[in-house]
Every structure is written in structure tokens, then in C-alpha cells.
Amino acid sequence: MASRTTTKATDRPKVVIVGAGLGGLMLGALLERCDIPYVIVERAAVVKPLGSALTLGSTLIPLLEQLGIAEELYRAGKPWTHYYTYSESRELILSSDFSLAQGLTGYKQYAIGRPALHDILLTQIPSEKVHLGKRVTTINNDGDKVEVKTTDGSSYEGDILIGADGAYSIVRQRMYETLLKKQKLPASDQEELPFSCICLVGQTRPLDPEEFPVLKEPIAQFMSTLGNDNAYSWILITTSYGSICWMVMLHLDKVASRSTYNDKKNRTSENLEWGSHAEAVKAMCDETRHFPLPFGDGSLTMGDMYDRSDQDLISKVMLEEKVFDTWYSGRAVLIGDGSLLIFWEANPANFCLTVPID
Ligand SMILES: Cc1cc2nc3c(=O)[nH]c(=O)nc-3n(C[C@H](O)[C@H](O)[C@H](O)COP(=O)(O)OP(=O)(O)OC[C@H]3O[C@@H](n4cnc5c(N)ncnc54)[C@H](O)[C@@H]3O)c2cc1C
Incomplete structure (x- = not known):
């Protein structure tokens, strides 16, 4: 033998x-x-709790199961089923149903704040091994x-x-x-790395569900808005711990993208890497704070999200x-x-x- x-x-x-x-x-x-x-x-x-949210499903959850940490995802994440797309005038224009994936794979989809997922993984590593x-x-x-x-x-x-x-x-x-x-x-x-998008990401502090009833929904609300001129889009995702993760994206056309990329002023590590860079973040927040939110009575804007987020945890980054x-x-x-x-x-x-x- x-x-x-x-x-x-x-x-x-x-x-x-x-x-x-x-x-x-x-x-x-x-x-x-x-x-x-x-x-x-x-x-x-x-380790700063930077970033917005991620969604995980059947391709990743089996791995978390094998590691014995899927339960932690279920606790810290929130199931989600639909991706809703709105116009800037707050009309629902598209609803994509992801619940079919559960029937096919046996796994639900979960939305989770990046910092929460990072924390779950970090607890798996003995601290002396992370330098x-x-x-x-x-x-x-x-x-x-x-x-x-x-x-x-x-x-x-x-x-x-x-x-x-x-x-x-x-x-x-x-x-x-x-x-x-x-x-x-x-x-x-x-x-060189091509990029076509400049992005602002963050997460509010836990909010009062009476003020933001959208947080009472048992399913994570994943709402995207397309700006009128197609230059901007913005996304909101509700979490299980009462915060709203958000992202605002400026989509560059090919010409703008290349000229921005070639502009040395824009190629500092500040703009290229994930992180909170006060000046750059403030400028983009100021430029976009009037963007309307699809939920609520119509008076809420992205500025309400920015004001309820810790400013030093907002990141601006170019995505490639x-x-x-x-x-x-x-x-x-x-x-x-x-x-x-x-x-x-x-x-x-x-x-x-x-x-x-x-
Ligand atoms: C702070 C942050 C926030 C993010 N937020 C989002 C989000 O909201 N939504 C989303 O979809 N994706 C987000 N991302 C990207 C997402 O995490 C990655 O696309 C994906 O998880 C792949 O992960 P990664 O480990 O390859 O890279 P990353 O998650 O980017 O991690 C790379 C790590 O390497 C470290 N590092 C870089 N250079 C060096 C060096 N020279 N020496 C030592 N360490 C170094 C960085 O500090 C970082 O911790 C974020 C990434 C970061 C770093």
C-alpha cells in the first residue's frame, strides 16, 4: 500500500x-x-473603514462557508434581490431581478459595506501575521x-x-x-492603465429609520440614478446596520478620459489610489451635493448623505x-x-x- x-x-x-x-x-x-x-x-x-459596499453571491459564499465565516456575512450583510435604476426626475426606469440566481445556485445575494467585509476577513488572521x-x-x-x-x-x-x-x-x-x-x-x-471613471465613495453613520424609512426594508435597497446628461450616475445601498453606502461616478468620454489621464496634475497618487484626500473629496462633494435621491419625499439630495458621513472616510478615486x-x-x-x-x-x-x- x-x-x-x-x-x-x-x-x-x-x-x-x-x-x-x-x-x-x-x-x-x-x-x-x-x-x-x-x-x-x-x-x-x-485600518480605516474606507469604501462603500460590495455584493456577494453564489461565487463567493461557498468559499466563506468552507472557511466557516458565512454566518458572519449573513449577520453583517443584508440580502438583496433587485437593482433599481431611476432617472434624475426620480422615475423608476429599470428593475433588474437577481433573485433568480438563488433558484439557480441555491445562494442568496448579500450586500455588505466594504469595511464590514474587511473586518470579517481580518478577524481570521492572527494579528502578529499582519504587519x-x-x-x-x-x-x-x-x-x-x-x-x-x-x-x-x-x-x-x-x-x-x-x-x-x-x-x-x-x-x-x-x-x-x-x-x-x-x-x-x-x-x-x-x-498605461486606461480609466474612464472618477468615483466618490462613502457610507453614512447609522441613521434613524424614522427619518429614513427606506432602512426598515428587510431587503437591501440598491438604487442607481442616471443623471440627465449621462455624465454622472449615483448609487445608494442600505445596510443591515442602518447606514447607507453611496457612490457617485463621473463617467468620462474617451477624449476626456485620455486628456485627464495625460494631465500630470491629475496623476498624483492622491487621485489614483483609494483614500480620503480632503481637497479633492470636498470639490467633488460640492459639485454633486444637489443630486436628488430616489427615495423619500423628493427633498433629499446627495448632500444629505455627505453631511451624515464622516468626512475623513470619504474616498475619491479614478477607476481603471x-x-x-x-x-x-x-x-x-x-x-x-x-x-x-x-x-x-x-x-x-x-x-x-x-x-x-x-
Ligand atoms: C480603501 C479601499 C476602499 C475601497 N472601496 C471599494 C468600494 O466601496 N466598492 C468596491 O467595489 N471596491 C472598493 N475597493 C476596491 C476593492 O476592495 C477591490 O477592487 C477588490 O476587493 C480587490 O482587492 P485587492 O485586495 O486586490 O485590492 P485592494 O482592496 O485595493 O487592497 C490593496 C491593499 O494593498 C495595500 N498596498 C498597496 N501598495 C502597497 C505597498 N507598496 N506596500 C504594502 N501594501 C500596499 C493597500 O493599502 C491595500 O490595503 C476599495 C479598495 C480600497 C483599498
């Missing part, structure tokens, strides 16, 4: 994950269950080991490097620089769309937004890691 050898945790490859966003934490939670050693290196010194305040700048990926160095002089060594560090992934940048020198980077991956052809090299692998940028949704592929077999 064939004997089965077991591998001790100490014999297993050590994984260094750059980025404690949703992708990095999800992978950390999986490695934790598999008893594979890992460390997560995150540049933010504190905060560590911005990775240097990566050595050409030997038997990988090593990353951070701006404060720390260094982390491992056998596999995971770039879970978002749209402007430093792991991807360093990987591509090396491949370019070796003339191994495909032309498609040498192009791109599928990178190169997503691994040597001992490094890119996951999540580092490898695949799909505009504005919780893409289940963000949470998948496929290991290439040579």
Missing part, C-alpha cells in the same frame, strides 16, 4: 503577501486553514527566495511572493520592470479597467486588482488564486 507522507508546517513554503485588502486577507485566511506559513505586509498604519505601516518599495525575486523591503528598513523573506497590493501594485511594477529589461513583457502589459496578461513571474504571483481591474463591482475572480503549473 502506498504510504502518504505528511509535511510539517515548517517544511512548507513561506508566503509573503503584500497588501491587506480584501484579496490579501482572503488568501491569508485560506493559508491559515491550510497551516501554511505566511506574513501580510500592509502600507497603511491603521501594518510597512510600505513595500524593493523586491528581490531572482534567486531561491523572494525578499521584500519596506520604507522603514524592515525586510521579509519567503518562498512565494503574492502581490495583493491593488491597482497600482508595486509587485506588478517591479515584475514588469524586470521582464521589460529581459524583453519578455508583452506589448499589452506595457500600455484592465486585464493584465502577465500575472506571475519567478516566485511572484499577482492576485486581485493587481492582476485584473474590472470596473466597479465585487468580482469573484478577485478572490481566486490559480497557481500556474509549469
Whole structure:
């Protein structure tokens, strides 16, 4: 009979994950269950509850079940079934029914604030494995080991490097620089990131349901409004804990998009990365606060949402769309937004890691 050898945790490859966003934490939670050693290196010194909301369904919930944390999603999330689209004059113009998915897959859809989902995943990782305040700048990926160095002089060594560090992934940048020198980077991956949308996102503090009866609905209300000139659209999503998550999107046409992109003033990390940048946030809030909300008596506007949100938790960001052809090299692998940028949704592929077999 064939004997089965077991591998001790100490014999297993050590994984260094750059980025404690949703992708990095999800992978950390999986490695934790598999008893594979890992460390997560995150540049933010504190985890701020930034972001709006995400929706999760049949592609992701089975994974949360396997991790034993689906119940936490059911508690912190709110089931949702319909995506309602309104005109700026508050007429319902489209209702998309997602409840059919439950019949097909057996799973409901849930809406959840990004900070709440981030918190659930963070509780799966022992705190000593998440190193905060560590911005990775240097990566050595050409030997038997990988090593990353951070701006404060720390260094982390491992056998596999995971770039879970978002749209402007430093792991991807360093990987591509090396491949370019070796003339191994495909032309498609040498192009600049295209974007066509500027986005403002946030979440109100928990509100009084008597003042906002829409919060009493047992199903998350997912309401999108299309602006008259098609330049703007804005989305509101109610949560189980009485807040309203919101997003306002400025859709750029191709010409505007390219010229904005080429404008160096707009290419500061302030505008490109998720975060709260007071001046830029205030300007876009001022510009859009008169936008009408589809619920209530007609007097409510986006300004009512902004005024009920913590200002330092509002983010303004440029959103890109791109599928990178190169997503691994040597001992490094890119996951999540580092490898695949799909505009504005919780893409289940963000949470998948496929290991290439040579
Ligand atoms: C603050 C924030 C708010 C967001 N809000 C929304 C939202 O409301 N709705 C939505 O659909 N999507 C939102 N997103 C995007 C969404 O989280 C991602 O599209 C998706 O979850 C993929 O996750 P990711 O882990 O690949 O990337 P991200 O979630 O972007 O995480 C990347 C992580 O890497 C860290 N990092 C980056 N560079 C370095 C470096 N050099 N060294 C160390 N760490 C680094 C970042 O600080 C971040 O924590 C948000 C992302 C962030 C970071």
C-alpha cells in the first residue's frame, strides 16, 4: 500500500503577501486553514473603514462557508434581490431581478459595506501575521527566495511572493520592470492603465429609520440614478446596520478620459489610489451635493448623505479597467486588482488564486 507522507508546517513554503485588502486577507485566511506559513505586509498604519459596499453571491459564499465565516456575512450583510435604476426626475426606469440566481445556485445575494467585509476577513488572521505601516518599495525575486523591503528598513523573506497590493501594485511594477529589461513583457502589459471613471465613495453613520424609512426594508435597497446628461450616475445601498453606502461616478468620454489621464496634475497618487484626500473629496462633494435621491419625499439630495458621513472616510478615486496578461513571474504571483481591474463591482475572480503549473 502506498504510504502518504505528511509535511510539517515548517517544511512548507513561506508566503509573503503584500497588501491587506480584501484579496490579501482572503488568501491569508485560506493559508491559515491550510497551516501554511505566511506574513501580510500592509502600507497603511491603521485600518480605516474606507469604501462603500460590495455584493456577494453564489461565487463567493461557498468559499466563506468552507472557511466557516458565512454566518458572519449573513449577520453583517443584508440580502438583496433587485437593482433599481431611476432617472434624475426620480422615475423608476429599470428593475433588474437577481433573485433568480438563488433558484439557480441555491445562494442568496448579500450586500455588505466594504469595511464590514474587511473586518470579517481580518478577524481570521492572527494579528502578529499582519504587519501594518510597512510600505513595500524593493523586491528581490531572482534567486531561491523572494525578499521584500519596506520604507522603514524592515525586510521579509519567503518562498512565494503574492502581490495583493491593488491597482497600482508595486509587485506588478517591479515584475514588469524586470521582464521589460529581459524583453519578455508583452506589448499589452506595457500600455498605461486606461480609466474612464472618477468615483466618490462613502457610507453614512447609522441613521434613524424614522427619518429614513427606506432602512426598515428587510431587503437591501440598491438604487442607481442616471443623471440627465449621462455624465454622472449615483448609487445608494442600505445596510443591515442602518447606514447607507453611496457612490457617485463621473463617467468620462474617451477624449476626456485620455486628456485627464495625460494631465500630470491629475496623476498624483492622491487621485489614483483609494483614500480620503480632503481637497479633492470636498470639490467633488460640492459639485454633486444637489443630486436628488430616489427615495423619500423628493427633498433629499446627495448632500444629505455627505453631511451624515464622516468626512475623513470619504474616498475619491479614478477607476481603471484592465486585464493584465502577465500575472506571475519567478516566485511572484499577482492576485486581485493587481492582476485584473474590472470596473466597479465585487468580482469573484478577485478572490481566486490559480497557481500556474509549469
Ligand atoms: C480603501 C479601499 C476602499 C475601497 N472601496 C471599494 C468600494 O466601496 N466598492 C468596491 O467595489 N471596491 C472598493 N475597493 C476596491 C476593492 O476592495 C477591490 O477592487 C477588490 O476587493 C480587490 O482587492 P485587492 O485586495 O486586490 O485590492 P485592494 O482592496 O485595493 O487592497 C490593496 C491593499 O494593498 C495595500 N498596498 C498597496 N501598495 C502597497 C505597498 N507598496 N506596500 C504594502 N501594501 C500596499 C493597500 O493599502 C491595500 O490595503 C476599495 C479598495 C480600497 C483599498
